[in-house]
Amino acid sequence: MKASLAPTAATDDAVLVVEDLATHFFTRAGTVKAVDGVSFRVGAGEIMGLVGESGSGKSITGFSILGLIDPPGRIVAGSVRFRGDDLVGLDEEALRRLRGNRIAMIFQDPMMTLNPVLRIDTQMVEAVQAHARVSRAEALERARLALDKVGIPAPERRLKAYPHELSGGMRQRVAIAIAFINKPDLIIADEPTTALDVTIQAQILYEAQKLCRETGTAMIWITHDLAVVSALADHIAVMYAGRIVEQGPAGDVIGRPLHPYTEGLIGSVPSHNRRGQPLVQIPGMTPSLLALPAGCAFNSRCRYADEACRAEPPFQRIEGAREVRCVRPLTTERAA
């Protein structure tokens, strides 16, 4: 790794500090600002929920951190400080050594992310040996321990299995075990429970949270499901059209949302508290990133929107740790 830059006051205890990150895709139809000025930080052992609808740029944010943006996409601005080092512009070999080692990733569909023709042990040993000069026996032992840690019964037998021989939940546990196997500082989980049944989802959430707490690994949990992160995350950032519209401690963001979009998201989660009443929805759909409305990107769907929203909304800090990008955030008086 290259020499560490002088750590600022804000970065010394944080595993990851993303500042003004912008990833644009230069397509024939125009420039798609998939990620447009995103800033957040994740501390050791902390779980950050990155919430947003499809196309809000949350996955691209994850891939940008790992430097895995393929043309026509490119990180055009900002910095990704990982343990003090800026990953943006780092050469490919240095990034390769980080990936899977210091920063790991978990994907949505474990059937697609585990190679169907390779046995579990092959894939896990490979993950170990890509970063550590250890014997196959040693790598195999680490793999067995990792499987054991994510609550897989009879790990020796699972190691010999092919991915298709395992259930969805089991495969995702394997994926999590692979992510944790090299004891990374940061794990980026991209909708890892979306493809699973709710009961399995709960188990996976439990294992992931437990492992993070035990190992001090920071985690970015990317999801469209507020219900999931509200229980899991310490900190929530809500993304809309390539920008973070609100972030803050999980309890505050869920309990008293400041941005109308967050409020809409929370309202969209069906709840037994409002049985019999019509379900709430956010009208319309995510605008095309090629044709965003002027000013606040949410103004076309916001029920509070007026003329003032046609101007670029400021990113304002409210109540210490909370931030919101709205002209008139939903303070207590307004919501009443």
Next chain:
Amino acid sequence: MSATGEAGTSAQPASAHRGAPVETPFRRFVAEFLESPVAAIALAVLVVIVALALLAPWIAPQNPYDLAQVDVMDNRLPPGSTSMMTGMVYLLGTDGAGRDLVSAMLYGLRISLAVGVASGLIAMAIGAVVGLVAAYVGGRVETLIMRVVDLQLSFPAILIALMLVAVLGKGVDKIIVALITVQWAYYARTVRSSALVERRKEYVEAARCLGLSHRRILFRHVLPNCLPPLIVVATVQTAHAIALEATLSFLGVGLPQTEPSLGLLISNGFEYVLSGKYWISTFPGLALLVTIMTINLVGDQLRDILNPRLKR
């Protein structure tokens, strides 16, 4: 483009390989292959043919390369004749040089198969690497490689092979070089097309996220997933290679007279066909036909069970 991450994940069902959980992929593969009786018989015949070719020096009644064992006086004897000198029975008769046709065919089969398989394997290795690199690197490298492939495939294979043999001269090694040159492009095109699909799949992204090197991702992850179509092409191309070698030998530009392949045997007997000595050409011809047909039948069945679109 902004939603590549999300869109790619949800598109495919997770059940592509589900069902039949206990058995290994290999065992299921074998079971599926044997479902078709025609394919099973073809495979059995092919195994016998290969065994015969491999065991030729031990089971052939005569070594047709050893002039001491061949008696020119016995030339062109019909099937079932007995040698005037040694008392040996020529089951399928003898050829123009007095060689026992059974022995000559066994040895010829050996050469034909060896040339076909060797050229097929080397061409497959070259084509697979070239195709993988083209698909993975993309851009100008891919364009350049694929134009060369197109150029190669736009010429008739027999024409290229004839030209090469004319330049290189006769000999087993030269024939193999010519056959590789003719064939590699088919493999390259096949591998590239499946690698283009595979490299977009999530396990490649996941492998990149694990920090694996490009070489490892290409050969350990992408290549094994490209194997099914490659195996199908390999069987068909091996059959082609054997036929092409036979053609070259028949035209007299292939293997040397001293080591006759099936094609050369057919060619040797060709002049006698009209004079009623049918067996010298017919039996090697039948052997060639059966060999190529069984390989193709096996290849067809492989294609049926390896093609996910034809999955029942």
